[in-house]
């Protein structure tokens with residue numbers, strides 16, 4: 001049967017070719033006869049050919065971005081139709097939480113699927129050279145080959161079933177599988193042969209919201225905001241807005257901006273795209289990268305102020321030269337390395353965050369981080385582009401308790417620590433650093449355990465853990481008090497100097 005399907009489809013092509021040939025017959029063949037025959041051949045063919053075919057290409061029109069249906073079909077066929085295939089492919093995924101090889105269909109292997117008693121024939125067609133009628137070069141990949149595609153062949157009378165039920169069910173299964181099985185990924189852009197690509201690694205950030213040292217109500221507000229965003233598909237389509245949200249995280253170094261991104265990714269179960277603007281040649285490259293991102297992802301640009309410094313300086317000089325031309329079309333010179341290569345502009349960046357291209361993906365979160373919010377171009381961070389501005393601030397007592405809670409919830413040094421944290425600006429990173437256990441006093445614990453002959457293992461283990469934790473907590477908190485006192489003295493030193501200077505005067 002499979003062979004006959006192929007024959008029919010092949011016969012169709014042959015007849016179409018014949019029709020084309022006929023239409024190019026010499027002039028002396030009567031025009032009218034030529035017209036009638038060339039339109040009759042496909043009609044006759046179509047009448048006798050009981051099959052239809054749908055092609056699902058790896059890339060969309062003009063190859064702007066991947067065709068998600070292609071990925072859905074790959075996953076579906078891997079699950080549903082490998083049993084009867086004789087030509088398979090195996091690869092070890094570097095982006096999976098599993099170590100087992102991934103088996104999939106090899107090119108040109110035909111498989112048959114059964115849906116509601118109806119047979120469907122699938123085949124993965126390899127890349128082929130495109131040479132008819134001149135070379136068509138992909139807009140972004142610069143590739144002149146026809147991409148790979150799946151061919152689905154079915155009986156004509158089942159077209160409605162295929163389009164309305166079968167293909168949607170393939171997509172549904174794909175979504176379900178992704179939701180249950182998938183390994184989250186961290187992507188970063190990388191330039192090879194003058195072209196930018198995403199490279200990806202498995203991503204399991206340890207950060208969780210409950211570990212984040214920050215104002216509790218602020219934290220709850222952010223989590224509620226993220227939940228509302230995730231559930232707002234209908235709202236966005238009803239009001240005709242792109243389903244995206246922008247967060248600006250600002251605050252001094254070490255206050256948890258990057259940690260917050262990890263916590264967001266964990267909370268939403270999204271992939272993260274860490275966009276390094278310094279290695280992007282121009283707006284076209286930026287566009288390609290954006291279009292290659294997947295939905296349900298967080299797109300991050302860290303330290304946006306580093307780029308903005310250049311932008312602001314440039315803009316100021318341009319404004320001086322052109323008497324306040326404030327059109328935001330100023331070029332960002334991203335780095336000395338790229339100075340001569342090309343340009344990414346602020347407007348190029350904004351078109352993805354908030355402009356025409358922002359509608360090209362759904363369920364995207366943009367996160368910009370900066371240590372210097374005051375240096376950013378207002379155009380970049382205005383509300384609507386960056387929907388929420390979140391300030392990550394120094395560690396106070398509440399934040400400290402959050403960081404310390406994995407060791408201890410109450411201690412005699414807490415009062416002193418609370419007072420010191422109120423007096424000096426310390427980052428959560430510094431506090432977390434002091435709270436790291438340094439593996440001291442193990443000898444003492446060993447001696448203690450030696451004296452507990454015959455104690456059940458779990459009691460001994462628990463006791464050891466308790467003693468260890470207590471000792472560690474004593475050490476850590478004492479070390480933290482010491483660090484904070486030193487920092488306090490240091491911050492008081494210039495003031496003391498000026499008092500002394502005033503006395504001398």
Ligand SMILES: Nc1ncnc2c1ncn2[C@@H]1O[C@H](COP(=O)(O)OP(=O)(O)OP(=O)(O)O)[C@@H](O)[C@H]1O
Pocket residue numbers: 211212213214251252253254255256257258259260371392403427428429430432
């Ligand atoms: N608010 C916080 N809650 C919990 N841990 C924190 C917090 N802030 C910092 N840390 C700890 O300090 C380390 C550094 O923090 P992080 O990299 O998130 O800071 P950052 O604000 O991104 O700094 P930078 O501006 O230099 O990029 C983290 O690994 C984390 O362990």
Ligand SMILES: [Mg+2]
Pocket residue numbers: 257258259302369
């Ligand atoms: Mg950071």
